[in-house]
Amino acid sequence: MMSWQSMAGLHGYKHFIRVTDMSGKRVVIAGMGFGGLRAAKVLAEKDLELIMVDRNNYHLFQPLLYQVATAGLEQEAIAYPLRGLTRRWNGATFLLAEISGIDLEKKSVLTDSGEVPYDYLVVAAGSRTNFFGMESVAAHAFDLKRLDQAEDLRNHILLMFEEASREPDLLRRSALLTFVIVGGGPTGVEFAGALRELVVHVLLQDHPAISAAETRIILVEAADSLLVAMPTDLQQYAYRKLGSMGVEVMLESRVVGATAESVVLHGGTVIASHTLFWSAGVAAAELAGYLHGVELGSSGRVVVQPDLTIKGYPDVFVVGDMASCLDKGVPLPMMAPVASQQGDYAARAILAREQGRSLPPFRYVDKGSMATIGRSSAVAVAAGLKFRGYLAWIAWLLLHLYYLIGFRNRLVVMMNWTYAYWFHERLVRLITAKKRRAVAIDSK
């Protein structure tokens, strides 16, 4: 046995030797979301050593997480294995690791799998949910950043209906069937619409013991309109559309606390509900705090130079949600297009630097934004034009399919969407969790 082992061992190390002997310098990308992925694609096969670090072995298409949470998609459909990319790229390696710090002086990334020194670093660790210090909310609310959170939320929603369908106590029953969504941005609006459709088209058919009138979906927004970034008429369209679907929209309302069975609003109103979904705030990922002596802006985002580097560290780029990059005086929003464009810029800046050139400062090109509300209904702004309804919805579908990586994932997603559209059916409504609370049922 010894023989092939040592042989294999040698072989094993050849790989690292080849990589570390490369003429090119080492670029480390910390975080493989939209920003990191875009940077990697630009840097691949450019005679640089590329090390992609992420705590997951896949790139997650976050914009569709809410569809996993509402049983519209299987979780595998919106994740793409990162080694499916590195295997095609000479000089690129993937490291599955949790980043615990960055030593800017030593130029090294510290991970739970050891140190990874770099020549250039692209920090793209994204964002986390911001509960603004409300511990009771943080303790009881669901949020959507990770794949497992989407699966947990799906399990929970389906479970609420299972429990309600055999719950004799009317008050508890209605609390089980009341879902509170906080945040009227795209995520909150899309989740509210998708959840309402899941309830009406699927769960009420599954549970003849439950009537539509018993179910409540409440969307709570602190501002005086939904989708604040959108033009007024689209905001109003979204508001009317959600209302007509049966979603109760509460504007100028704020959630200030929660228990496992209730949600407390500013002013004292208490809503009996076992489900609180929070999409009312994001902050830069913890990693931002590990950059010692670096200036942080609002939401803990790293203040970057016009070329997206950290002041005093021209080899360290910060992109995406983590970066506070001013555009006409205000930080750019935390959204995928910004991250992608910044990842692209950072990568091109590194390539230029290697060729002794430099790039003009980063400029964000706003290609517009969109949100889907429900079946055949969405709002979109693009190139100064406004769209709503069916056309915007089709545009939304096509764009999301386009940005998904992998032919297979596009196929699976398209299949699920077609299936849901034709049959009003969501076949991923599985409760994959093991623990469940016991409740009473009727006995003959």
Add this chain to the structure above:
Amino acid sequence: MMSWQSMAGLHGYKHFIRVTDMSGKRVVIAGMGFGGLRAAKVLAEKDLELIMVDRNNYHLFQPLLYQVATAGLEQEAIAYPLRGLTRRWNGATFLLAEISGIDLEKKSVLTDSGEVPYDYLVVAAGSRTNFFGMESVAAHAFDLKRLDQAEDLRNHILLMFEEASREPDLLRRSALLTFVIVGGGPTGVEFAGALRELVVHVLLQDHPAISAAETRIILVEAADSLLVAMPTDLQQYAYRKLGSMGVEVMLESRVVGATAESVVLHGGTVIASHTLFWSAGVAAAELAGYLHGVELGSSGRVVVQPDLTIKGYPDVFVVGDMASCLDKGVPLPMMAPVASQQGDYAARAILAREQGRSLPPFRYVDKGSMATIGRSSAVAVAAGLKFRGYLAWIAWLLLHLYYLIGFRNRLVVMMNWTYAYWFHERLVRLITAKKRRAVAIDSK
């Protein structure tokens, strides 16, 4: 708010009233595997009240679990939501509950969601893995009965390669890349073949630092041949085929112990391995033990009468893996076709009983058996004929597609198989677990 609540409450109870007022008697099916599902399909819409009880809200297609564990299929593809069936069946309801006992005298099923009285009961709770009292094996081995176990095993296998690819210690590295599979039955053979293909076609491409020679897949079988239920020449074909694929088959060997990092064989041989997969034994589900005063046969299976009822309880049928049903003196094997035929028989027996008729004793019709070994290779026995190789493999694929429930699932599975066949790619290779052990990596 009170108003619509009470209204809804009333509405909610109407449903139960309708059901409990049905002219027909109540049939409870405990367990919705192959036996329970078949029974439900026969009993549906026959003017009987039908209550299907399962701890999961889906029917699981267990024969393909090993493909989920080897990243060939997403877990959702082999599960079908049970309410997708009950919603179409008048008088049928589903109860998500854990069964804690059966009161044969009171004719009531005890669950964590309350008691469910029955007129007829079909017990179809299946089987669990049997480690024959070897605690160290039970503690460290993976087995495949549940969906979450398949996901755990997939995560573990992928993780072993992630860790090995950055493991400097050659001995630990080879232990991480050594996979021991116990049991040369269909499950062990199919898993060994699928794992070898995952390693060769996918993981070795993903990890250029790992050479094929470093990876070992060892299939351990106590008997002197694989697939003991098959004809000798097919056994030998399977043996040769696995060998040519690079699986080390150890016949007449027994695993007697394990730690997290080793597997101990009878005779003292110790194999350094972090992965032990156990498919060497099954026993009736715990539920069999809850039937007080009922005779249990080998593997804790319930001894049934020729009509599949329990002696002295003509209204209680036991079907599938749980039932010890003698055929020419020996108990029928624990496999899906037996369960389906018994579920079908029990359902028809109940319908006959209601019409004052009775059925002749149950007779199992052996339609043959098959096992796939790898790409384009399987063995099958049907109608006294023997098949092997490509033809048997195609037959295997078509039969499994046919027995999957749901058009969508068939589509997804077919798509994954086609994709794997054409591109040698498995895009479900996601590590969805959160915890990981830290190991050292090379640093520049």
